[in-house]
Amino acid sequence: MPELDTSRVRVSHSPHIHSGTKTSEIMGGVAFALVPAVAASIYFFRLEAVFPLITAIAASLLAEALFQKVVGREVDLSDYSALVTGILVALVLPPGLPLFAVALGSVFAIVIGKQLFGGLGKNIFNPALIGRAFLVASYPVIMTSWVDPVGIDAVTSATPLAAARFDGMMTPLWRLFVGNISGSLGETSALALLIGGVYLIYKGYADWRIPLGGFGSLLILSSILWGLDPNQFSPPLFHLLAGGFFIGTFFMATDPATTPITKSGRWIFGIGFGVLTIVIRTWGGYPEGVMFAILLMNAFTPLINRFTVPKPLGGG
Numbered sequence: 001m002p003e004l005d006t007s008r009v010r011v012s013h014s015p016h017i018h019s020g021t022k023t024s025e026i027m028g029g030v031a032f033a034l035v036p037a038v039a040a041s042i043y044f045f046r047l048e049a050v051f052p053l054i055t056a057i058a059a060s061l062l063a064e065a066l067f068q069k070v071v072g073r074e075v076d077l078s079d080y081s082a083l084v085t086g087i088l089v090a091l092v093l094p095p096g097l098p099l100f101a102v103a104l105g106s107v108f109a110i111v112i113g114k115q116l117f118g119g120l121g122k123n124i125f126n127p128a129l130i131g132r133a134f135l136v137a138s139y140p141v142i143m144t145s146w147v148d149p150v151g152i153d154a155v156t157s158a159t160p161l162a163a164a165r166f167d168g169m170m171t172p173l174w175r176l177f178v179g180n181i182s183g184s185l186g187e188t189s190a191l192a193l194l195i196g197g198v199y200l201i202y203k204g205y206a207d208w209r210i211p212l213g214g215f216g217s218l219l220i221l222s223s224i225l226w227g228l229d230p231n232q233f234s235p236p237l238f239h240l241l242a243g244g245f246f247i248g249t250f251f252m253a254t255d256p257a258t259t260p261i262t263k264s265g266r267w268i269f270g271i272g273f274g275v276l277t278i279v280i281r282t283w284g285g286y287p288e289g290v291m292f293a294i295l296l297m298n299a300f301t302p303l304i305n306r307f308t309v310p311k312p313l314g315g316g
Contacts, residue, residue, distance in 0.1 A: 021204075023120065027080035029205045030251065033196035034087050037247065040179050040189035041091065044149035048095035049185050052102045053087065059106035060086030067115045081120045085109055088128035088251060091186025092244065092291070093135070096147045101139055105131040121257045125298045129252060129291050136291075146182040159183045160242040161287040164234050176241035187244040197250030206254035209263060213270020214249045214277075215240070221278045233282065245277060248290040258298045265301075265308040273297050 041049040064082035068075045077083075089106045109131030117123040136143050146159055159182050160171035175181050179189025186193070200206035218239055225233040239245070253259065253273050260269050273293050280289025 023079045023081070026205050026256075027084050029203050030084050030200065031080055031087060033199045033205075034084070034091070034186075034251065036192035036195045037091060037186045037189065038087065040192035041095070041185040044179055044188060045095040045147065045185060048147055049090075051099060052093060052095070052097060052185065053090045055099045055102045056090035056093075056106045057083060057086035059103040060089065060110050063107040063110040064115070067111055071115075073119075079120060081114075082110060085114065085127050085131075088186075088247075089131045091247060092128060092132045092184050094143060094146055094183075095185050096145075097142060101135055101142060104138075105135040108134045123257055124301070125295055126252045126255050126258050129295055132291055133295065148182055149180050149188070159287065160238075161281065164238065164242070165281070165287045170234070170238065171242065173237055173241060176238070184244060186247050190241045190246045193246035193250060197246065200250060200254070206250060207263075207266050209266040210253050210259060210270035210273070211249045213267045214245075214253060214274040217271040217274030218245065218278055219274075221275055225278070225282065239278065239281065243281075243288045244290040248277075248294055249273070252294050253297070258301060260301055260304045260308065262305060262308040262310065265304040268304050268308065269297050269301065272300070 038049075038053065041053075060082045061077055064077060065075050086106055089109050090102065093102060093105065109127040112134070113125060113127030113130030114120065114123045158167065160176060163169040163171065171181055177190050179192065181188050197206070197211065201208045201211070219236045222234065222236040222239040226235050234242075253270065260266050276293035276296055277289045280292055281287060284292070286292070
């Protein structure tokens with residue numbers, strides 16, 4: 001057998017084929033897709049949304065730059081990832097949250113949720129949700145105090161999920177779809193999030209398998225439970241439109257750094273995310289389960305990748 005000439009063989013680490021899409025383009029596209037949700041939050045909550053958004057973005061950018069400076073890396077904010085993290089942190093927080101808490105959650109998201117893992121693409125968990133989880137654990141009272149839309153000062157009310165679970169009160173689906181309800185800044189308007197999510201999928205910045213798997217599993221499981229006892233369980237469309245399912249599905253569950261790389265793995269991730277959301281909402285201690293569902297699935301991502309890697313051509 002003739003000896004193989006390896007003199008012109010180039011050995012390099014993956015990826016060996018590049019799509020040509022830059023990180024800054026993807027992150028910029030995500031930021032653009034969030035514009036409808038940002039606009040809806042400002043429309044419904046006015047200054048209660050403006051100040052947290054400005055604070056979260058500024059704190060995220062500053063934390064990213066300072067951390068890079070301290071550890072001796074080149075200060076570079078041009079990939080827009082810190083900008084996107086800041087926007088998402090603000091959108092998953094209650095309107096009117098004290099600005100010190102907004103800043104603290106943003107810094108925690110950047111430093112602990114992202115940079116300590118090595119930076120963009122190396123983090124295990126979604127940084128914005130890590131920031132929110134930290135605030136929920138540190139300030140449970142202010143993180144569960146909600147302000148009604150259109151600037152009704154000093155009025156707190158339950159979110160639709162809490163009202164349905166603890167008081168048996170169902171919010172009309174149209175209000176959930178449009179967004180004139182209590183809730184976190186970016187989760188109120190399903191319409192605004194749907195517009196942004198469709199844009200992400202159309203541009204190829206998000207894989208459609210995860211949202212479809214999430215939507216399908218959530219609707220199927222909630223339909224089964226509702227069919228068993230309509231008086232005890234909420235209807236499927238209510239679960240779909242209420243809470244943070246839309247923002248979680250389109251903007252966090254599709255994060256390429258914290259979700260599976262294989263196509264079959266993304267189906268598993270999406271289905272698991274939808275199932276866990278319903279399980280936590282129905283039997284957990286919190287009326288909302290999106291944050292915990294995504295973080296749990298993030299933890300399983302390495303295992304999912306390991307067992308869904310396709311066999312090489314000719315492999316056994």
